[in-house]
Amino acid sequence: MSDVSIRFGTDGWRAVIAEDFTFANVRRVAWALAEHLQASGRARQGVAVGYDCRFLSDRFAAAVASVLAAADIPVILSPTACPTPALSWAVVSRRLGAGVMITASHNPPEYNGFKLKGWFGGPALPEETQQLESILARQEAARRPGQEPPRGMDLDEARRLGRVEEADLIGPYVEQLRRLVDWERLRSARLRVVVDPMHGAARGILAQLLREAGLEVTEIRGEWNPGFGGLAPEPIARNLGPAIEAVQRLQAQAVLVTDGDGDRVGAVDATGEVVDAQRIFALLLQHLVEVRGWRGAVIKTFAGTRMVDKLAARYGLPFRETPIGFKHVCEHALKEDVLIGGEESGGIGIKNHMPERDGLLCNLLLAEIMATRGRTLAEQVRALMAEIGPHHFQRRDLRLSAEGKDRLLRRLAEDPPSRLAGWPVERVDPLDGYKLIFGPSRWILFRASGTEPVVRVYAEAESPEAVEALLADGLRFVDAVAGA
Numbered sequence: 479m480s481d482v483s484i485r486f487g488t489d490g491w492r493a494v495i496a497e498d499f500t501f502a503n504v505r506r507v508a509w510a511l512a513e514h515l516q517a518s519g520r521a522r523q524g525v526a527v528g529y530d531c532r533f534l535s536d537r538f539a540a541a542v543a544s545v546l547a548a549a550d551i552p553v554i555l556s557p558t559a560c561p562t563p564a565l566s567w568a569v570v571s572r573r574l575g576a577g578v579m580i581t582a583s584h585n586p587p588e589y590n591g592f593k594l595k596g597w598f599g600g601p602a603l604p605e606e607t608q609q610l611e612s613i614l615a616r617q618e619a620a621r622r623p624g625q626e627p628p629r630g631m632d633l634d635e636a637r638r639l640g641r642v643e644e645a646d647l648i649g650p651y652v653e654q655l656r657r658l659v660d661w662e663r664l665r666s667a668r669l670r671v672v673v674d675p676m677h678g679a680a681r682g683i684l685a686q687l688l689r690e691a692g693l694e695v696t697e698i699r700g701e702w703n704p705g706f707g708g709l710a711p712e713p714i715a716r717n718l719g720p721a722i723e724a725v726q727r728l729q730a731q732a733v734l735v736t737d738g739d740g741d742r743v744g745a746v747d748a749t750g751e752v753v754d755a756q757r758i759f760a761l762l763l764q765h766l767v768e769v770r771g772w773r774g775a776v777i778k779t780f781a782g783t784r785m786v787d788k789l790a791a792r793y794g795l796p797f798r799e800t801p802i803g804f805k806h807v808c809e810h811a812l813k814e815d816v817l818i819g820g821e822e823s824g825g826i827g828i829k830n831h832m833p834e835r836d837g838l839l840c841n842l843l844l845a846e847i848m849a850t851r852g853r854t855l856a857e858q859v860r861a862l863m864a865e866i867g868p869h870h871f872q873r874r875d876l877r878l879s880a881e882g883k884d885r886l887l888r889r890l891a892e893d894p895p896s897r898l899a900g901w902p903v904e905r906v907d908p909l910d911g912y913k914l915i916f917g918p919s920r921w922i923l924f925r926a927s928g929t930e931p932v933v934r935v936y937a938e939a940e941s942p943e944a945v946e947a948l949l950a951d952g953l954r955f956v957d958a959v960a961g962a
């Protein structure tokens with residue numbers, strides 16, 4: 479049995495390259511996937527394999543393809559790095575049995591990962607990843623100690639036998655995006671924007687689409703750089719310094735940002751103010767209902783903003799809250815008509831596309847919003863908050879010791895604080911981590927990440943000062959319990 483425990487967390491298996499994310503371990507997962515697909519009857523439908531711009535991602539993807547081909551499973555292999563939504567679109571549009579994306583998404587450069595997509599294009603549902611994990615454990619138990627899994631077949635041989643076909647995944651995906659955006663409106667607005675793919679897999683693609691629509695576009699962080707310039711490719715304020723600098727220098731109306739694999743969205747306004755994913759979610763929901771006239775259920779994961787609940791109620795749309803992880807949004811999208819589903823982390827998916835997050839599409843829609851309203855994103859956010867009330871949000875990620883984390887979670891389960899920053903806690907919601915609720919717009923959530931060794935503390939309130947106060951007292955509580 480290997481001494482590495484391979485677990486599919488919030489989305490896929492992630493590990494440090496060369497430490498645990500090794501060719502042998504990637505092959506282990508691929509062999510387990512092959513058996514799982516054969517057992518579930520999806521093997522003949524084939525699998526799309528894609529990868530991002532991280533160190534060795536192309537080689538790990540080739541290793542996956544050669545194992546699947548050895549198991550006689552047809553593989554569509556991307557010849558270039560591609561965004562995750564392009565891989566997902568290949569699964570949906572070609573009706574494949576599954577998709578594999580080699581990416582660690584927004585995580586720092588030393589990580590890589592194995593994201594599994596279900597036949598519907600979104601992240602594999604929990605029951606599927608559990609099956610995969612148990613097959614993996616069984617296959618490992620059957621191996622002699624120290625024995626590595628077989629390497630799979632020679633890729634050239636697999637190509638000759640027609641088991642591996644290289645096919646462009648980006649072109650068909652871009653065609654799909656062309657169907658989803660109001661290009662005429664974009665063309666008429668003559669916007670000037672900066673596009674920031676954070677050295678990730680959307681580089682060149684979003685900028686090109688916007689240029690074709692007549693926008694004046696400058697792309698930053700578009701070069702291939704698997705070190706990501708020293709900043710994790712996660713579109714949150716602390717990593718957006720270059721975007722803030724560029725928007726001011728170029729006097730652009732916005733920066734449109736995607737994460738390392740292009741499934742998350744972020745933005746910066748003309749003034750350099752970060753428009754976080756909470757606000758983007760609210761703006762997209764407002765746009766889809768008020769401008770496009772679309773309807774359907776609204777799905778939000780647990781750390782999402784209350785703006786979304788309020789908007790859903792105002793528009794009379796069904797509203798559901800799920801644990802963190804887009805797979806939970808997918809569970810709903812497979813059962814009911816979902817208008818929009820999304821997360822605080824910037825993964826947002828919309829109707830008439832696929833049950834999957836799409837950072838490129840969300841950015842195109844942000845440009846469409848600016849073109850439609852004639853306002854910058856921050857102006858539009860202010861107009862929205864004038865209608866539904868102010869909402870401000872912050873998140874901190876804390877590196878605690880394993881014991882500290884356990885102590886904190888135990889304390890929250892058994893004896894959570896009854897007040898923070900002087901405000902009494904009305905109730906505690908333990909859906910995913912522990913959310914202390916203080917009123918209709920004020921809450922704080924403590925939760926262990928499923929993708930990184932951190933505890934996340936999220937807070938929302940009606941003013942920046944109230945968020946600060948809540949967070950400061952929340953962090954004092956963590957410090958006292960866990961010794962952060």
Ligand SMILES: O=P(O)(O)OC[C@H]1O[C@H](O)[C@H](O)[C@@H](O)[C@@H]1O
Nearest residue numbers: 488489803804823927928929930
């Ligand atoms: O907070 P974490 O457990 O690290 O998860 C943060 C995010 O990770 C991945 O990107 C998942 O696909 C998302 O669904 C999730 O929101």
